[in-house]
Structures are given as C-alpha cells and as structure tokens.
Amino acid sequence: QQQVKQSPQSLIVQKGGISIINCAYENTAFDYFPWYQQFPGKGPALLIAIRPDVSEKKEGRFTISFNKSAKQFSLHIMDSQPGDSATYFCAASNGAGSYQLTFGKGTKLSVIP
Amino acid sequence: EPEVTQTPSHQVTQMGQEVILRCVPISNHLYFYWYRQILGQKVEFLVSFYNNEISEKSEIFDDQFSVERPDGSNFTLKIRSTKLEDSAMYFCASSADGQLDQHFGDGTRLSIL
Numbered sequence: 001q002q003q004v005k006q007s008p009q010s011l012i013v014q015k016g017g018i019s020i021i022n023c024a025y026e027n028t029a030f031d032y033f034p035w036y037q038q039f040p041g042k043g044p045a046l047l048i049a050i051r052p053d054v055s056e057k058k059e060g061r062f063t064i065s066f067n068k069s070a071k072q073f074s075l076h077i078m079d080s081q082p083g084d085s086a087t088y089f090c091a092a093s094n095g096a097g098s099y100q101l102t103f104g105k106g107t108k109l110s111v112i113p
Numbered sequence: 114e115p116e117v118t119q120t121p122s123h124q125v126t127q128m129g130q131e132v133i134l135r136c137v138p139i140s141n142h143l144y145f146y147w148y149r150q151i152l153g154q155k156v157e158f159l160v161s162f163y164n165n166e167i168s169e170k171s172e173i174f175d176d177q178f179s180v181e182r183p184d185g186s187n188f189t190l191k192i193r194s195t196k197l198e199d200s201a202m203y204f205c206a207s208s209a210d211g212q213l214d215q216h217f218g219d220g221t222r223l224s225i226l
Contacts, residue, residue, distance in 0.1 A: 034214065043117075043204050043217035044156060089156060099144065099211040100158040100169055 002027055004092050006104025013111050019077040021107045023090035026071065030092040034101070035064065035075045038087045080111045115139040117218035119205050125224045126195050134190045134221045136205030145188045146206040146215060147180065156204065162188065163211065200225045
C-alpha cells in the first residue's frame with residue numbers, strides 16, 4: 001500500500017533526446033509527488049514536485065505528468081544533456097499527518113553524446 | 114542558496130559502539146527528518162521531528178536510535194549500539210512546513226566494522 005514503483009531501473013538516452021521515467025502508487029491518500037536527482041556521493045536534490053490538483057507541471061526542461069485516475073506520474077526530461085546523467089527518484093507523501101517521503105527504487109539515467 | 118549540512122561525511126565505527134551523526138538544517142526550517150540509503154537501494158524514511166518531539170518514525174527506527182535537537186541549530190541522530198546492518202548513507206533533511214519541499218544534505222556514510 002505504501003510502495004511507489006518506479007521504472008525503468010536504468011535508461012540510456014542520446015544527447016538531445018527525451019528521457020521518460022515512470023512511477024506508480026497504490027495509496028490514494030498520497031497528495032504530494034516530488035522528484036529528486038542524485039549524483040554519486042551527493043544527497044538527493046529536489047528537482048520538481050506536483051500535487052494532484054494539476055495534471056502537469058513544467059520547470060525548464062523538466063516536466064511532471066500526473067494521472068490521478070491511473071495513479072501514475074512521470075518525469076520527462078526534454079533535450080537531455082550529459083550533465084543530466086544521474087539517478088532519479090520519485091517519491092510520494094501523504095500530507096494528512098504524515099510527511100514522510102516514500103521513495104521509488106530509482107532510475108539511473110545515462111545521457112550519451 | 115541555503116543548504117543542509119551534515120558531519121562527518123564518513124564515519125567508521127566498531128560494531129557495538131555508539132555513533133552520533135550531526136546535521137545543521139536550513140535555518141528557518143521547522144521540520145527535520147532522517148533517512149537512510151543502503152548501498153544500491155532506495156532511500157528509506159527513519160524519523161521526522163517537529164517542535165522538539167518525534168512526529169513519526171518507521172519500523173527501522175527502533176530503541177537503538179534516538180534524535181535530538183540540542184540547540185537552535187543542530188539536529189542529531191544517535192545509534193546507541195551499532196550493528197553491521199546499520200552500515201548505510203544517512204541523510205538529514207529539513208522543510209519549512211511539513212507539507213512543503215524537503216531539502217536533503219549530502220549525507221554521512223556510516224561504515225560498521
């Protein structure tokens with residue numbers, strides 16, 4: 001019930017291409033969905049987050065798409081660059097008295113020139 | 114940009130010893146968290162802390178663990194008697210509000226020998 005399932009586990013994309021990472025959840029009480037980017041030896045860095053009252057949020061090259069009925073959300077990285085090569089984690093939390101983040105298992109993205 | 118700082122970056126400890134991990138959250142934040150990440154696995158919630166008390170804790174956060182905010186700036190995680198399976202990266206995070214974005218430090222790598 002508390003799990004967030006993330007796919008794919010790894011992704012290789014050509015420079016300039018679109019990277020797409022998907023997450024699915026079961027707990028309908030989740031109401032906050034952030035994405036984090038993590039470089040080796042560093043902590044997760046907040047990239048972008050969405051709440052279920054909108055279906056899409058865009059910040060620069062990063063877009064979250066949210067499908068409430070399907071209980072799925074995804075991260076799209078447009079014009080992917082080698083500097084985007086990192087591990088990406090989706091997460092979710094239930095704001096009603098519980099602020100803990102439940103993380104997906106991560107996607108290792110490699111953007112090749 | 115304000116950031117969460119953690120010390121030390123790497124801690125090596127003998128099994129059975131006590132260890133204290135330290136964190137300085139972002140200065141105007143009120144909610145504090147500890148997470149851990151075992152090598153190659155997802156980030157897992159340990160505990161949240163607000164108004165000088167634990168708000169929520171996971172099953173991982175057993176009696177061997179404790180948290181404290183000893184002064185106005187530090188937030189610590191103590192493991193009383195370390196086990197081999199406590200070896201992991203420990204991340205501190207903070208947020209201005211329980212429902213807002215959590216910002217992570219770069220972690221302390223804890224190695225139990």
